[in-house]
Amino acid sequence: MTINIKRIEAVTREGRLGSITGYTGTIKDLVKKAKTGCLKNKERCFSQATNCSSGCAQGYLARIMDSAIVNHGAKGCSADVIGENTNFLWGQNIRDLEKRNVNVINTNMTEETTVFGGLKKLRDAIWEAYRRFSPKAIFITTSCASAIIGDDVKSVADEIEAQINIPVVPVFCEGFRSKIWASGFDAAFHALLTRIVKPPKEKHPEIINMLTFNGSGRDYVAEILSNFGLVPKFGIPFSTIEDISKMSESAATMSICGTLGSYFGNGLEQKYGVPYIRSLQPHGIAGMDNWLRELGKVVGKVEEIEEYIKQEKEKIAPELEEIKEKLKGKTAVVGMGPSFSHNYIRVLGELGIKVIWGASWHFDQEYDHGSIPESTIELSEKEYDTPISVCDQQNFEILNLLNKLKPDLYLSRHPGTTVWPTKMGIPSVMVADEFSAFGYRGIIDLGYRIIDALANNNLALSLSKRVKLPYTSWWFQQDTFKFLEDEVK
Numbered sequence: 001m002t003i004n005i006k007r008i009e010a011v012t013r014e015g016r017l018g019s020i021t022g023y024t025g026t027i028k029d030l031v032k033k034a035k036t037g038c039l040k041n042k043e044r045c046f047s048q049a050t051n052c053s054s055g056c057a058q059g060y061l062a063r064i065m066d067s068a069i070v071n072h073g074a075k076g077c078s079a080d081v082i083g084e085n086t087n088f089l090w091g092q093n094i095r096d097l098e099k100r101n102v103n104v105i106n107t108n109m110t111e112e113t114t115v116f117g118g119l120k121k122l123r124d125a126i127w128e129a130y131r132r133f134s135p136k137a138i139f140i141t142t143s144c145a146s147a148i149i150g151d152d153v154k155s156v157a158d159e160i161e162a163q164i165n166i167p168v169v170p171v172f173c174e175g176f177r178s179k180i181w182a183s184g185f186d187a188a189f190h191a192l193l194t195r196i197v198k199p200p201k202e203k204h205p206e207i208i209n210m211l212t213f214n215g216s217g218r219d220y221v222a223e224i225l226s227n228f229g230l231v232p233k234f235g236i237p238f239s240t241i242e243d244i245s246k247m248s249e250s251a252a253t254m255s256i257c258g259t260l261g262s263y264f265g266n267g268l269e270q271k272y273g274v275p276y277i278r279s280l281q282p283h284g285i286a287g288m289d290n291w292l293r294e295l296g297k298v299v300g301k302v303e304e305i306e307e308y309i310k311q312e313k314e315k316i317a318p319e320l321e322e323i324k325e326k327l328k329g330k331t332a333v334v335g336m337g338p339s340f341s342h343n344y345i346r347v348l349g350e351l352g353i354k355v356i357w358g359a360s361w362h363f364d365q366e367y368d369h370g371s372i373p374e375s376t377i378e379l380s381e382k383e384y385d386t387p388i389s390v391c392d393q394q395n396f397e398i399l400n401l402l403n404k405l406k407p408d409l410y411l412s413r414h415p416g417t418t419v420w421p422t423k424m425g426i427p428s429v430m431v432a433d434e435f436s437a438f439g440y441r442g443i444i445d446l447g448y449r450i451i452d453a454l455a456n457n458n459l460a461l462s463l464s465k466r467v468k469l470p471y472t473s474w475w476f477q478q479d480t481f482k483f484l485e486d487e488v489k
């Protein structure tokens with residue numbers, strides 16, 4: 001097992017899962033190399049800005065309803081809070097909750113702090129978070145500065161925890177630890193697994209943990225599971241500390257995303273025997289089929305689930321055929337996180353669109369249960385060998401690629417990479433909501449969204465005539481992977 005719950009911090013994805021951020025080739029080659037242990041990372045001798053794992057950790061934990069975050073770093077390390085707060089307000093809105101901002105305090109480390117130490121600032125901030133928010137738990141997210149000067153965050157956390165009698169939990173997510181920002185999710189989940197989740201007092205065979213990013217599709221998930229006498233327990237965002245503490249009592253854990261769910265799902269299984277459902281993501285038809293079938297095996301509902309799958313597929317079949325007819329012959333480039341990228345390549349195929357390139361922001365050579373990601377394996381078994389690359393959202397590569405391939409559509413999940421293809425005049429769809437294409441109804445909705453984007457591309461075309469791109473014509477003439485160096489250990 002790759003998860004060591006005796007450690008104070010999660011091992012990074014590079015260290016645990018052999019994850020890489022540099023590769024170009026095809027899906028079959030990627031899997032062959034991963035299977036044989038021959039896949040090595042390729043470094044870039046030039047790279048642009050990318051994300052930081054601290055943002056993933058605190059963005060995820062900040063949306064627990066009754067906790068607080070103390071970010072021990074320079075104030076710039078909390079810049080992500082603007083986005084986290086927007087997500088939090090949006091999530092409260094769709095749940096009809098009274099709105100408030102996230103409970104985050106930054107210790108404002110300065111040059112002087114890095115010379116003389118930041119423990120006083122940290123102490124003051126924890127007490128301020130306790131006074132201001134009356135939380136049920138406080139998470140301290142670390143930063144490059146606090147880690148480099150070696151501030152003993154754990155000692156301060158333990159000292160104050162003994163006085164206020166709530167968990168005060170360090171989350172080791174400083175950006176320089178990992179090139180893969182999803183390591184921040186693991187840091188957050190490690191804190192929850194080791195300090196918040198409690199041993200089960202009783203078991204609830206009807207409750208299924210459902211890990212999400214924002215959870216917009218809660219009603220649809222609840223409706224699906226109700227057919228089998230099951231009830232979802234959504235998390236981690238918008239849960240309470242008590243909700244999370246009881247996740248060890250559920251019958252199984254499912255995730256909307258393989259990248260997100262691997263650590264916590266496998267950790268709950270390892271520590272408390274709660275089975276983690278290992279499957280394709282529940283996007284599109286094959287994804288939902290597989291997700292439900294794997295759940296059925298664990299909860300003993302195989303026949304009911306087969307019947308449900310049959311009925312639901314029959315309901316959407318005529319509409320899906322109409323959509324496929326409209327999208328026939330279209331081509332797409334996909335740029336997303338690894339799990340979403342390899343799942344959405346399959347989903348676009350189900351809509352009749354040929355994916356001529358799939359970029360993913362990193363690639364995990366295995367998940368914490370020891371297998372190559374299920375979606376990657378599934379894709380590699382198809383006849384068509386999809387060209388792919390791995391880059392940590394390096395827009396200079398993506399734009400160069402799009403300029404050469406000229407697809408009908410660019411499908412992405414992050415605004416920072418969708419805006420530039422739009423400015424190039426390429427119809428672009430951003431799948432911000434993780435429940436886009438969720439299941440049998442979701443694929444129909446995504447199909448119409450793509451049809452709309454292709455039917456009216458006037459905004460992108462207007463922008464392309466007026467916006468000067470940040471790259472010169474020289475760069476567009478170069479090999480897309482010019483700055484990707486040879487494989488390194």
Ligand code: SF4
Pocket residue numbers: 052053054055073076077078142143144145173174175176
């Ligand atoms: S990379 Fe380091 S300095 Fe930059 S935001 Fe992340 S933690 Fe802060």
